[in-house]
Amino acid sequence: MLEATHISYKVKHKYLLRDISLRLHAGEVVAILGANGAGKSTLLKTIAGEIKPSEGNIYLNKKCINNWKSIDLAKVRGVLPQSVQLAFPMPVLETVLLGRFAFQMQESAEQSRRVAHWALQEVQLQDFKHRNINTLSGGEQQRVHLARVLTQIYEPTFSQAKFLLLDEPVSNLDIAQQHNLLELVKKLTRKLQLGVLIILHDMNLAAQYADQIIIMKHGHIIECGTPDKALVPETIHEAFGVESIVQTHPLYDCPQVITLQNTSNINLPNNIY
Amino acid sequence: MVKPIEIASYRQVKKTIQQRLYTAVFSVKGLAVVTMLVAIASLFQGAYALSPKEIFDCIMAQFGWSEVTVPAGVSYMLFQLRLPRIILGLLVGATLASSGAALQALFRNPLADPGLVGVTSGAMLFAVFGIVFTTHIALIYNTLFLNYFTLTIFAFTGSLLTTWLVYRLSTFGNRTYVATMLLAGVAMSALAGAITGLFTYFSNESQLRDITFWTLGSLGSAQWIFVIVLLPICCVLFFLIIRQAPALNLLLLGEQEAAYAGVNIQRLKKTVIICTALGVGACVAACGVIGFVGLVVPHLLRLVRGTNYRWLLPASALLGGALLVVADTIARTAIAPAELPIGVLTALLGSPFFLWLLLKSRGRMAIHF
Numbered sequence: 001m002l003e004a005t006h007i008s009y010k011v012k013h014k015y016l017l018r019d020i021s022l023r024l025h026a027g028e029v030v031a032i033l034g035a036n037g038a039g040k041s042t043l044l045k046t047i048a049g050e051i052k053p054s055e056g057n058i059y060l061n062k063k064c065i066n067n068w069k070s071i072d073l074a075k076v077r078g079v080l081p082q083s084v085q086l087a088f089p090m091p092v093l094e095t096v097l098l099g100r101f102a103f104q105m106q107e108s109a110e111q112s113r114r115v116a117h118w119a120l121q122e123v124q125l126q127d128f129k130h131r132n133i134n135t136l137s138g139g140e141q142q143r144v145h146l147a148r149v150l151t152q153i154y155e156p157t158f159s160q161a162k163f164l165l166l167d168e169p170v171s172n173l174d175i176a177q178q179h180n181l182l183e184l185v186k187k188l189t190r191k192l193q194l195g196v197l198i199i200l201h202d203m204n205l206a207a208q209y210a211d212q213i214i215i216m217k218h219g220h221i222i223e224c225g226t227p228d229k230a231l232v233p234e235t236i237h238e239a240f241g242v243e244s245i246v247q248t249h250p251l252y253d254c255p256q257v258i259t260l261q262n263t264s265n266i267n268l269p270n271n272i273y
Numbered sequence: 274m275v276k277p278i279e280i281a282s283y284r285q286v287k288k289t290i291q292q293r294l295y296t297a298v299f300s301v302k303g304l305a306v307v308t309m310l311v312a313i314a315s316l317f318q319g320a321y322a323l324s325p326k327e328i329f330d331c332i333m334a335q336f337g338w339s340e341v342t343v344p345a346g347v348s349y350m351l352f353q354l355r356l357p358r359i360i361l362g363l364l365v366g367a368t369l370a371s372s373g374a375a376l377q378a379l380f381r382n383p384l385a386d387p388g389l390v391g392v393t394s395g396a397m398l399f400a401v402f403g404i405v406f407t408t409h410i411a412l413i414y415n416t417l418f419l420n421y422f423t424l425t426i427f428a429f430t431g432s433l434l435t436t437w438l439v440y441r442l443s444t445f446g447n448r449t450y451v452a453t454m455l456l457a458g459v460a461m462s463a464l465a466g467a468i469t470g471l472f473t474y475f476s477n478e479s480q481l482r483d484i485t486f487w488t489l490g491s492l493g494s495a496q497w498i499f500v501i502v503l504l505p506i507c508c509v510l511f512f513l514i515i516r517q518a519p520a521l522n523l524l525l526l527g528e529q530e531a532a533y534a535g536v537n538i539q540r541l542k543k544t545v546i547i548c549t550a551l552g553v554g555a556c557v558a559a560c561g562v563i564g565f566v567g568l569v570v571p572h573l574l575r576l577v578r579g580t581n582y583r584w585l586l587p588a589s590a591l592l593g594g595a596l597l598v599v600a601d602t603i604a605r606t607a608i609a610p611a612e613l614p615i616g617v618l619t620a621l622l623g624s625p626f627f628l629w630l631l632l633k634s635r636g637r638m639a640i641h642f
Contacts, residue, residue, distance in 0.1 A: 048533065074535030087381040087525045088580040098523050102535035152534055 007056030031210035078149035099151035139177030363594035370593025373567030391435035399431025432554030489614030490563035
């Protein structure tokens with residue numbers, strides 16, 4: 001379990017994060033929503049161990065994150081950013097193998113290679129392994145990096161819970177690839193019992209794929225809970241400053257958000273909301 | 274079971290053979306063999322061409338295995354002039370090329386070369402200072418002071434001092450900022466260049482000649498003492514850098530990604546910067562500024578077989594060594610008994626080849642930032 005207890009982070013008396021507590025269980029997808037500058041990425045970086053919180057503590061599998069060595073931390077939590085640009089182009093398989101850095105002392109090159117093959121299979125890119133990563137589409141590249149992060153945390157036994165932190169992983173992708181990637185992440189979450197924290201911009205994607213949703217504003221968590229509970233017009237207005245209609249998705253069992261233009265004198269039809 | 278070879282078109286066969294040859298030659302073992310052959314071939318060449326028999330006789334006589342008498346001049350030339358020079362060439366080329374490769378990864382910049390962190394410019398500044406002012410100092414302390422080692426020690430001090438300054442300038446709060454370091458390096462180089470220019474202004478004609486020769490580099494001053502000092506330094510530093518190969522690979526993804534994957538970035542930066550500064554500093558001190566090798570050799574290899582640093586670092590070292598020995602051989606034979614500056618030759622040999630490779634693989638060499 002990944003747990004943050006009352007963490008705050010301030011730069012020169014300005015709080016970027018204030019009193020945030022959250023729990024991330026294994027086998028669960030938690031989405032973070034919020035306007036630009038709400039502190040989503042800062043929160044993710046803090047949880048990843050990159051930024052030290054000014055107050056409060058983060059516990060990874062019951063051990064304070066400050067007491068983890070960076071190499072051990074890498075074996076337990078993987079971070080996937082919005083996009084990764086390689087300084088020099090590389091073949092797909094080699095890129096995925098880069099993720100195995102933390103394990104290289106304790107396993108043979110052959111074993112690492114097998115893990116990389118497994119990860120590529122999981123993201124359905126096994127046929128692309130010898131292609132140069134530059135020749136792949138944005139969605140495929142992102143899947144390669146997902147495979148790399150999976151390779152980073154893979155252990156044959158998965159004796160302890162592993163975590164994935166994804167920072168707007170679908171922002172650069174077209175809609176089909178967004179669904180594709182998030183579906184993959186959700187499937188892997190269940191299969192490998194990962195704890196996944198994911199920053200998203202699209203409320204409807206969050207509603208469809210997340211088990212829990214955290215909504216942030218000005219470094220606070222203003223709402224936290226299941227999609228049904230978190231995505232209500234009042235909260236959406238508070239977080240994003242837009243009016244919205246929330247209805248049940250016609251096919252899936254989740255809410256669907258329709259955002260409206262910023263006009264207050266709009267006449268809502270009576271049958272909705 | 275042996276697979277039957279399909280009868281393919283001539284072009285396909287040619288392509289397959291070409292690919293196999295590429296893979297064989299550009300493996301670490303293949304390059305080691307090539308470098309070895311180049312070094313041995315270089316032994317025969319020079320202002321006075323030695324025949325295989327003469328070399329054989331020399332070796333036999335030197336170790337007392339045969340009674341053949343060889344002219345003292347030949348033996349001296351082989352063991353005191355040519356051999357240390359070739360070994361020095363190998364060492365310097367290897368250090369420059371592998372340092373260049375490591376720095377390109379560290380700065381995530383294809384234009385990075387060992388001179389970037391101020392090593393070369395600092396060495397140049399101090400060396401020129403040495404050339405111009407030792408004459409004055411020598412007048413005071415008598416002539417003992419004026420020999421090769423003065424210049425070497427001057428240059429080494431200079432290179433370390435500038436690198437340390439550049440490093441300090443770009444490190445604050447226990448973090449080194451690579452972009453700042455790049456800029457600080459450029460600024461320091463400009464400053465050192467300007468002061469060098471000022472010193473040059475005060476120099477007389479023979480000093481000017483020395484300065485020019487030094488800035489273009491030469492292995493002409495090679496002596497066993499240089500080899501003995503450089504060999505352990507370069508070997509230890511190379512070993513330290515090659516141990517960072519997996520971490521350097523990860524750095525291709527960016528500093529943050531590498532840190533997330535478990536690399537201790539701060540330690541990595543420190544190791545690479547210190548190792549390259551010491552290594553390149555020592556090389557520059559021994560034989561002047563030899564450009565181009567550190568920049569181009571890693572790129573050349575990247576074009577051939579990609580950017581895996583586990584392979585790229587040793588391969589760069591080997592090819593760098595070979596290239597420098599070839600250049601030096603031409604330098605001392607082309608207009609014998611006079612010598613060409615080696616820096617001119619490395620660029621003259623390397624750049625057309627590099628351009629040709631670049632043209633050939635324009636599509637694949639897509640480097641973006």
